Amino acid sequence: MAKRWNLMILVLYLSLMVVLSTHCPNGQVQLPGKGKNCIDVDECAEDIKRCGKNATCHNTFGSFYCQCDVGFISTSQSLNFSAADNEVCKDINECLQDKDICGPNAKCHNAIPHYSCSCLNGFYSTNGSKSFRGSKDITCQDIDECQNGNVCGQNATCDNTPGSYQCVCNSGFRLKSGGFNFSGSQEQCEDICSIDKTICGNGTCHRGADGHFCACHTGSTNYGHKGNRCTALNCDAFKVLNHLQEKQDLMVQLEKGCLNLTGSKDPKELGGKDILERLLSLIDELLSGGAFNDNRKVSTFLNLVENVLKLAAAFIEPPGTTRSSTHTELELLVKKGADLPKGAVTLSSKQAKLDLQLETAAGDSSYYPGFTTVYLLGYANLEDFTKGFFGRMKPEANHRFELNSNVVTVSVSNRNTSHLEVPVKLTLYHLKQTNEFDHTCVFWDASEEGGSWSTQGCQVVESKAEYTVCSCNHLSSFAVLMALYDVEHTFELQLITWLGLSLSLICLFICILTFSLIQSLKSPRTTIHLHLCINLFIAFIIFLAGISRTENRVGCAVVAGLLHFFFLAAFCWMCLEGIQLFRMVVLVFNTNFRTLYMLAGGYGVPAVIVAISALVNAKGYGTERYCWLDLGFIWSFFGPVCVIITVNIFFFLITVWKLAEKFTSLNPDLDNLHKIKVFTITAVAQLTLLGTMWIFGCFQFNEGTIVTSYLFTLCGSFQGVMLFVMHCLLSKQVRDEYGRILSRSSAPWSKSYSNISNSHTSKAHGSKSTQDTGESRI
Known part of the structure; x- marks a missing residue:
């Protein structure tokens, strides 16, 4: 009975607890006697794996959360998660x-x-x-393995490396496999001399404290590298040469010294520097004595120089040497070592500059093992002995070839230089600084007709007034060739120019006085003559004073621009004369050109042409020899001149045709027609004179002959004299005025000056009136 009562009490208590707990949130409960306060339920204390494997539960007030253990991470990579998220903790791979x-x-x-x-x-x-x-x-x-006893055995040295070690054969020893280092005990180092009986070539192998060395036999050398093979000396360059017999004693001495050279430090007779000194001395003696009277000797000489330099360079210590003498300038670069040198190198001298790759100079280094050499040798006057040998190169008509640089020889230790994969660049400095003529890169080809200059394999990269840059795919002796336009009789032409221009200036001055001071001659036509003479007068003065003053580039350009303007202005005034005659004969205008219009056409047009030309190409004014237009810019003058001449010829043909029609009419005004005929003839003669001069000038600037040179000089220098003859001496009206002036000057001094002046003035007005009337009737 008591047990049943206790059970009922427990059930009642639990029911009461359930009723009371419904008043608290999830995860909390309310106990009797605690009032209405709720207490936390520790979910993690229950015997349940709420968070799964490799995770830890962490209780919170009213709930809990999960965290992966150290070394694990949740599938969502979240730090905290709940059991309801179905997260799994997986291992973290720290190594990754x-x-x-x-x-x-x-x-x-x-x-x-x-x-x-x-x-x-x-x-x-x-x-x-x-x-x-x-x-x-x-x-x-x-771990230093080399400290663990003799791990490399005899004749080798242990070399510790990070994490390992290697065994390096001592000097004079190597492996049978050909290597010099190993690890482990698979191989052993042995004496080099016993392994390879041919390692020294033409010499005997010995082992010393510093390793093996080769004692070369007589006539052989290893070029100063004791560890290298001995090869036969190339002393053929010193053998007695048939074409240089006058120097055979020196050649024999050099050959003997060459054969006695060995790989030791103390050669018996000659060393590299001795060979260079004797070679440069020989070159000076040959060049100063004029030994080269034919091209075969030149070829032999250049071949000798190349071979001797290749031999001597092997005995020069790095980095090389620079030497000069009376007729030579030598730049020699030497690189020694087992590894072939790489990269670009430049050799410079007063005569030339060489740019090439060291790989080109080294080649396979089989002929001269262990070293690479490059040399640049310039000769002071060898061009004088080679200037007549151009082989198949033929100059154009009336041109001649001239060497415009010193001859330089370029060679390297690499013997295979007949066709280089990477061309070398050679800058040759000009003897005459000019870019007025075309320059060509040439080399001495000993195989062509005994020796001559050739352009094969060489081309011009850049050419300035001071130098020319050549690119060649082979090595030899090089020079720069320029084609000169050959003008003979220079003194005679200069004499004609100065004499003719002096007379022309005097005649033009008389013409200017005549057309500007004598009132009876003034008319639109004489105004044109006046300005034509003024422009030519100024142009001739500028020509005489500044045509050759090229030392100042700016001043020379100004002189060229002024000559351009005034010569164009002279042609423009001639064009105005042709238009004026056309108006008189064909259009029968009673009015003449206004002076303002004529000034605009005579000076405005050439001013615009010169201004545009200067803006387009200011460097076209002035050349290396003369203050005139550059050949590439000359058509800025000849173009307008050709247009003016064409226009004038058109107007003159129509004028002559209309003039012939008037002569055949029934009632011609013979007096005025005769006057116009004279005007036309003189104008045509004037145009022919000036036009002919510049036609000859065009040929002169291109490919002239001595005949065109004389014609251009005569027509140009005596132009003022011809204008004076045509417009003054052949004009009856001008001759009459000259006669009156001369008669007045020779009249008695007792004659009243006022009477002379009045008489002259009345006559002048009458003559001018008659002239104007006659022209108006036309």
């Missing part, structure tokens, strides 16, 4: 996340839940354990 977690020289091993580190082969950990975690205090240090 941080590749340097173990530090240098160590390897990472992933584990669950952590990781471990172990040192690589050849290293040990500083704490002595094979496995450790990454830490600043624990590192992997190299």
Whole structure:
């Protein structure tokens, strides 16, 4: 009965607790006697794996959350999660996340839940354990295998390396396989001389404290490198040469010294510097004595120089040497070592500059092993002995070839230079600084007709007044050739020019006084004559004073611009004369050109042409020799001149045709027609004179002959004289005025000046009136 009562009490209590707990949130309960306060339920204390494997439950007031254990991460990579999220904790691979977690020289091993580190082969950990975690205090240090006894055996030295070691054969020893280093005990180092009986070539192999060395036999050398093979000396360059017999004693001495050279430090007779000194001395003696009277001797000489330099350079210590003498300038570059040199190199002298790749100079280095050499040798006056040999190169008509640089020889230790994959660049400085003539890169071809200049394989990269840059795919002796337009009789032409221009200036001055001071002659036509003479007068003065003053580039350009303007202005005034005659005869105008219009046409047109030309190409004014237009710019003058001449010829043809019709009419005004005929004839003659001069000038600037040179000089210099004859001496009206002036000047001094003046004035007005009336009737 008591048990049943206790059970009922328990059920009632529990029912009461359930009723009371419904008043608290989830995760909390309310106990009797606690009032209405709720207490937390610890879900993590229950015997249930709420968070799953590799995770830990963390209780909170009224709830709980889960966290993955150390070394694990949830599938969503969240730090906290709930049991309802179905998250799973998986292992973190620390080795992948941080590749340097173990530090240098160590390897990472992933584990669950952590990781471990172990040192690589050849290293040990500083704490002595094979496995450790990454830490600043624990590192992997190299194991020095060379401290563990004689690991390399005899005749070799142990060389410790990070994590390992290698054995290096001592000097004078190597492996049978040909190598000089190894690891382990698979091979042993042996004496080089016993392994390879031919290692010294034409010499005997010996082993010394510094390794093996080769004692070369007589006539052989290893060019100063004791460890290199001995090869036969190339002393053929010193053999007695048939074409240089006058120097055979020196050649024999040099050949003897060459054959006695060995690979030792103290050659018996001649060393590299001795050979160079004697070679330069020989060159000076040959060039100063004029030994080269034919091209075959030149070819022999250049071949000798190349061979001697190649031989001597092998005995010069790096980086080389620079030497000069009376007739030579030598730049020699030397590179020594087993590894072939690479990269660009430049050699410079007063005569030339050489740019090439060291790979080109070295080649396979089989002929001269162990060294690479480049040399640039310039000759002071060798061009004087080679200027007449141009082989198949033929100059154009009335041109001649002239060498405009010193001859230079370029060679390298590489023997295969007949066709280079990478061309060399050679800058040759001009003897005459000019870009007025075409320059060509040439080399001396000994195989062509015994020796001559040739352009094969060479081309011009750039040409300035001071230098020309050549690109060649082979090596030899080089020079720069320029084609000169050959003008003979220079003194005679200059004499004619100065005499003719002096007379022309005097005659033009008389014409200017005549047409400007004598009132009876003034008319539109004489106004045109006046300005034509003024322009030619100024142009001739500028020509005489400044045509050759090229030392100042700006001043020379100004002179060229003024000549351009005044010569164009002269042609424009001639064009106005043709138009004026056309108006008189064909259009029968009763009015003449206004002076303002004539000034605009005579000076405005040439001013516009010169201004445009200067803006387009200011450098076209002035050349290296004369203050005139550059040949590439000359048509800025000839173009307008040709247009003016064409227009004038058109107007003159129509004028002559209309004039012929008037002569055949029934009632011609013979007096005025005769006057117009005279005007037309003189105008045509004037145009022919000036036009002919510049036609000859055009040929002169291109390809002239001595005939065109004389015609151009005569027509140009005596132009003022011809204008004076045509417009003054052949004009009856002008002659009459000259007669009156002369008669007045010779009249008695007692004659009243006022009477003379009045008489002259009345006559002048009458003559001018008659002239104007006659022209008006036309």
